[in-house]
Amino acid sequence: MLELNAVNSGYGETQVLYGMGLRAEAGRVLAILGRNGAGKSTTLKTVMGLLPLRDGQITFDGRAMPKRPYDIAKAGIAYVPETRDIFPSLTVRENLEIASKRFDGAWTMDRVLDLFPRLGERLENGGTQLSGGEQQMLAIARALLMNPRLLILDEPTEGLAPIIVKLIHDKLMELKREGLSMVLVEQNFGFATSLADDVVVVSKGQVVWTGTADDIRADTEAQHRWLGV
Numbered sequence: 001m002l003e004l005n006a007v008n009s010g011y012g013e014t015q016v017l018y019g020m021g022l023r024a025e026a027g028r029v030l031a032i033l034g035r036n037g038a039g040k041s042t043t044l045k046t047v048m049g050l051l052p053l054r055d056g057q058i059t060f061d062g063r064a065m066p067k068r069p070y071d072i073a074k075a076g077i078a079y080v081p082e083t084r085d086i087f088p089s090l091t092v093r094e095n096l097e098i099a100s101k102r103f104d105g106a107w108t109m110d111r112v113l114d115l116f117p118r119l120g121e122r123l124e125n126g127g128t129q130l131s132g133g134e135q136q137m138l139a140i141a142r143a144l145l146m147n148p149r150l151l152i153l154d155e156p157t158e159g160l161a162p163i164i165v166k167l168i169h170d171k172l173m174e175l176k177r178e179g180l181s182m183v184l185v186e187q188n189f190g191f192a193t194s195l196a197d198d199v200v201v202v203s204k205g206q207v208v209w210t211g212t213a214d215d216i217r218a219d220t221e222a223q224h225r226w227l228g229v
Contacts, residue, residue, distance in 0.1 A: 001023075001024055001025055001026040001060065001061060001149075001150060001181055002023070002024040002047070002058075002059070002060050002077075002150060002183065003022070003023045003024075003057075003058070003059045003060075004020050004021055004022050004023075004043070004047070004056065004057075004058050005021050005056055005057045005058075005059075006019045006020075006021060006055065006056040006057070007019070007020040007021070007043075007046060007053065007055070007056035007057070007058060008020075008053075008054040008055040008056055009042060009043075009045075009046040009051050009052065009053060009054055010042065010051070010054070011042075011051065015054070015205070016039045016042040016205050017039050017042055017043060017046065017205040017206075018204070018205040018206050019056070019205075019206060020039065020043055020046075020056070020202075020205060020206060020207065021207060022043075022200045022207055022210075024150070024181065024183050024198075025181070025197075025198065026149075026181050027179050027181055028181060028197040028198055029176055029181070029182045029183075029184060029195055029196045029197050029198070030182070030183045030184065030196060030197070030198045030199070030200065031184045031185075031186060031192040031193065031195070031196035031198070031199045031200075031213070032044075032183065032184065032185045032199075032200055032202060033185075033186070033189070033192060033199060033200070033201045033202070033216070033226075033227055034201055034202035034203055034226065034227070035203065035226070035227065035228060036187075038202045038203050038204065038205070039202050039204070039205040039206075040154075040185040040202055041082060041154050041155075041185060042205070043185075043202070044079065044081075044152055044154050044183070044185060046058070047065070047072075047077070047152065047183075048069055048072055048077070048079045048152070049065075049066070049067055049068055049069045049071075049072050050069060053065075053067075060072075060075055060076070060077065060150070061076075073103075073146055073148075076147075076148050076149035076150060077148055077149070077150045077151075077152060078143035078144070078146040078148035078150070078151050078152065079143065079152045079153075079154075080136075080139045080140055080143050080151070080152065080153045080154065080156060081139075081154050082154040082155040082158060082185075084135045084136060084138075084139040085139065086127045086130075086135055086138050086139055086142070087127055088126065088127035088128045089126065089127065089128075090126065090127060091123065091124050091125060091126055091127075092119055092122050092123045092124070092125055092127075092130070092138055093123040093124065095127065095138055095142055096109055096112065096119075096138070096141060096142055096145060097109075098142070099142045099143075099145035099146050100145045102146075103145060103146045103147050104147065105147025106147060107144045107145050107146075107147045108145075109145070111144075112141035112144050112145060113141075115141065115144070115171060115174070116137040116138075116140075116141050116171070118134060118137060119134070119137055119138060119141055122134060132159050132160055132164075133160050133161065133164035133167070133168075136156060136160060136164070136168060137168075137171075140153070140156070140168075140171070144175075148180075149180075149181060150181045150182070150183065151175070151180055151181070151182045151183075152182070152183045152184075153172075153182065153183070153184050153185070153186075154185045155185055155186060155187065156168055156172075156184070156186065157169075157186060157187075157188050157191055158187070165188070165191065169191055169194070169195065172184075172195055173195065176195065182195075184196060189223070189227060192213075193213040193216060193217050194213070196213045197212065197213060198210075198211075198212055198213070199211055199212065199213055199215070199216045201216070201222065201226045201227065203226055208226055209222050209226060
């Protein structure tokens with residue numbers, strides 16, 4: 001579905017990815033794991049056109065990935081960034097309407113509010129009035145309203161209380177059971193491996209380990225060497 005082949009990318013003159021290669025299969029969840037600074041978020045930003053592709057190839061459904069983020073979204077990829085990037089000056093309703101009015105499909109306003117009832121209680125509240133957990137729910141709901149075929153999430157549990165982490169986990173499991181393809185970057189090893197089907201481990205901008213979630217849970221040497229678990 002999504003494939004990176006020999007991808008080089010970075011920030012300005014600083015190169016971060018060195019020949020990055022991975023594949024996310026349709027109907028499965030791929031977790032990208034690694035220590036801080038390994039290149040995980042850079043990988044997602046490069047996929048989404050937020051950083052320039054210096055070399056290599058990114059394909060989606062066998063076609064070259066468009067260069068502009070809006071065209072990538074139209075191709076069927078939705079992105080939940082680590083920073084969430086909700087519009088703080090807009091209400092919850094307005095944040096959701098931005099996506100719902102531009103993308104048609106099975107995910108509607110009513111459906112995302114069924115998934116996250118708390119947002120229904122906060123529709124007229126501004127973005128700055130939301131807790132971190134509510135902001136994350138809003139970011140995921142807004143992404144779903146784009147009716148993606150692939151959902152990409154960067155550190156969805158960062159800074160959240162354990163009860164909210166469990167809620168986010170449960171909701172993503174619902175999406176997985178419905179067959180939504182996902183790529184997940186996550187520092188929480190238990191969260192990531194309980195959700196993922198497939199795992200790649202990244203170090204210094206390269207993939208250093210690949211396998212299934214069961215494989216990485218069993219490979220304590222790889223956990224210690226590459227993740228510090």
